[in-house]
Amino acid sequence: MQTRKGQSIEDASMQMIEDEIGSHPYNEKEWPIVRRIIHSTADFDFADKNRIIFHKDAIQSGMNALRNGCSIIVDVNGVIGGLNKQNPKDFGNKIICNISSPEIMELAKKEGKTRSQVSMRAAIADIEGGIVAIGNAPTALLEVIQMVREGIVKPALIIGIPVGFICAAESKEALSNLEEVPFITNIGRKGGSSSASAVINAIFKLIRADHRLE
Amino acid sequence: MQTRKGQSIEDASMQMIEDEIGSHPYNEKEWPIVRRIIHSTADFDFADKNRIIFHKDAIQSGMNALRNGCSIIVDVNGVIGGLNKQNPKDFGNKIICNISSPEIMELAKKEGKTRSQVSMRAAIADIEGGIVAIGNAPTALLEVIQMVREGIVKPALIIGIPVGFICAAESKEALSNLEEVPFITNIGRKGGSSSASAVINAIFKLIRADHRLE
Numbered sequence: 001m002q003t004r005k006g007q008s009i010e011d012a013s014m015q016m017i018e019d020e021i022g023s024h025p026y027n028e029k030e031w032p033i034v035r036r037i038i039h040s041t042a043d044f045d046f047a048d049k050n051r052i053i054f055h056k057d058a059i060q061s062g063m064n065a066l067r068n069g070c071s072i073i074v075d076v077n078g079v080i081g082g083l084n085k086q087n088p089k090d091f092g093n094k095i096i097c098n099i100s101s102p103e104i105m106e107l108a109k110k111e112g113k114t115r116s117q118v119s120m121r122a123a124i125a126d127i128e129g130g131i132v133a134i135g136n137a138p139t140a141l142l143e144v145i146q147m148v149r150e151g152i153v154k155p156a157l158i159i160g161i162p163v164g165f166i167c168a169a170e171s172k173e174a175l176s177n178l179e180e181v182p183f184i185t186n187i188g189r190k191g192g193s194s195s196a197s198a199v200i201n202a203i204f205k206l207i208r209a210d211h212r213l214e
Numbered sequence: 215m216q217t218r219k220g221q222s223i224e225d226a227s228m229q230m231i232e233d234e235i236g237s238h239p240y241n242e243k244e245w246p247i248v249r250r251i252i253h254s255t256a257d258f259d260f261a262d263k264n265r266i267i268f269h270k271d272a273i274q275s276g277m278n279a280l281r282n283g284c285s286i287i288v289d290v291n292g293v294i295g296g297l298n299k300q301n302p303k304d305f306g307n308k309i310i311c312n313i314s315s316p317e318i319m320e321l322a323k324k325e326g327k328t329r330s331q332v333s334m335r336a337a338i339a340d341i342e343g344g345i346v347a348i349g350n351a352p353t354a355l356l357e358v359i360q361m362v363r364e365g366i367v368k369p370a371l372i373i374g375i376p377v378g379f380i381c382a383a384e385s386k387e388a389l390s391n392l393e394e395v396p397f398i399t400n401i402g403r404k405g406g407s408s409s410a411s412a413v414i415n416a417i418f419k420l421i422r423a424d425h426r427l428e
Contacts, residue, residue: 003322003329009353013379042377042403043257078408081295085314100299108217115217139223163256163408165227189256192408194292194377 013039021047029059029206033184036202040082040194050190058157058182062131062203063210065156069093071130072200073123073155074193075116075140075162079133082197087204096126116140124153133159135196138171145174148181158183159199161191227253235261243273243420247398250416254296254408264404272371272396276345276417277424279370283307285344286414287337287369289330289354289376293347296411301418310340330354338367347373349410352385359388362395372397373413375405 002010017038024047026034033054037046046052066072069092074080077097088095098104098119108118116137120127127144132155134141141160147153160175160183162168172185184199216224231252238261240248247268251260260266280286283306288294291311302309312318312333322332330351334341341358346369348355355374361367374389374397376382386399398413 003319003327005322005326005331005353006328009328009378009380016379039379040377041406042379042382076295078292078295078411081290081292081407105217108219112219113217114220114223117219139219163254164223165230165253165256166223168256192255192406193295194406194408197292 010039020044026052030054032205033059033199033202036198036205037195040198041192043190045190046186046195050186050188052184052186053176054184055178055182058184059203059206061182062157062159062184063207065129065131066091066093066200066203067207070156071096071126073097073120073126073130073132074196075099075119075134076136076193078193079135079196079200082194082201084201084204087201091204091207094126096123098122114139117143120144121147127153127155130155131157131159131200133196133200134162135191135193136162136164138162138164138167141171141175142167145171145178148178155181157181158185159196160185161195161199163190163192163195165189224253234258240266244268246419247273247413247416250412250419251409254412255406257404259404260400260409264400264402266398266400267390268398269392269396272398273417273420275396276371276373276398277421279343279345280305280307280414280417281421284370285310285340287311287334287340287344287346288410289313289333289348290350290407292407293349293410293414296408296415298415298418301415305418305421308340310337312336328353331357334358335361341367341369344369345371345373345414347410347414348376349405349407350376350378352376352378352381355385355389356381359385359392362392369395371395372399373410374399375409375413377405377409378403 034052071094073096099115104119108115117139120140120143168189175183175185248266285308287310313329318329318333322329331353334354334357382403389397389399
């Protein structure tokens with residue numbers, strides 16, 4: 001929920017992005033998603049040097065799953081922080097982030113892994129048919145890709161936009177080569193939890209626009 | 215709390231930033247803060263085009279206040295999401311984010327303001343002597359600056375790194391001209407909740423380093 005003042009600032013921001021972006025390669029469903037990432041980062045590199053890559057089925061699959069109340073599994077609490085909470089409330093989506101659970105910490109220490117990595121395999125039941133959104137940890141994204149390749153899980157959509165210096169770009173390249181599952185990712189090191197939340201918020205906007213058209 | 219694996223990734227990332235940054239204008243207390251922002255965004259512009267500006271008393275004032283258990287008042291939940299929660303737990307800092315409260319929503323509608331803007335004036339008792347961290351809303355930052363100018367509140371530190379197209383750069387320029395209160399801000403449109411959290415996490419690291427030296 002936004003106030004009129006908040007909405008007018010958002011509208012003016014989106015208009016500034018439209019005015020400054022020039023030509024871009026995105027179609028009419030992709031562009032609102034990319035535009036919302038630029039809105040949340042003030043970084044036009046997400047349409048260019050660090051551009052967003054969409055699997056051909058990504059948006060439709062994500063819209064269908066979210067509309068049907070699928071779970072949203074995230075790697076860090078920052079992704080939850082950036083979500084418009086009215087959407088999961090209205091559509092009945094459970095939001096899961098296990099990184100802070102003591103069992104995950106224990107297991108990660110034992111296995112010599114990161115907490116976010118271990119938290120993915122622990123969420124397997126929710127990931128099946130759900131939306132995975134990785135905004136921070138390449139290790140978590142690589143784990144989900146590995147789980148898909150093992151054939152043990154098939155999410156409706158993987159949003160993989162981790163940020164960082166170690167394996168971030170590489171994990172996203174691996175995701176962009178995944179054929180089994182729809183994905184939204186980007187090129188290079190940049191990304192982050194705000195960008196991952198922006199993608200989810202934007203897909204919910206597309207769902208609501210569809211509803212208005214029906 | 216981080217696993218050994220998580221810590222080793224962080225250390226390697228910081229080393230990559232050191233290797234790539236070249237010369238920079240920051241002193242030994244400022245640089246770990248800027249480096250952590252770059253770490254959380256993979257964006258070297260924060261040391262250059264969108265560089266971080268420190269009031270001369272900012273770091274010491276922030277360290278003193280956090281160490282003594284001051285409140286941390288944030289504009290959006292995303293800033294909380296990015297915080298290392300062990301720090302406020304160990305030092306007894308209350309974290310305050312009122313943006314989702316129904317009373318704030320009601321008041322914002324009535325006054326034609328944004329929710330985050332109204333949430334600042336509602337948190338006046340905690341802001342006095344506390345740390346304000348704005349990662350998203352220029353309107354919230356401008357409200358805090360206005361409250362300081364009115365002489366009704368004096369935070370220990372204002373971290374003002376909102377992101378955006380409407381008034382973000384302008385609100386940060388206003389903060390950088392504030393004389394009454396220490397601040398950390400940056401130039402231009404870029405910023406965000408991850409950057410605001412990064413500053414707080416980095417100041418806590420400086421506090422812990424000081425403790426180890428004692």
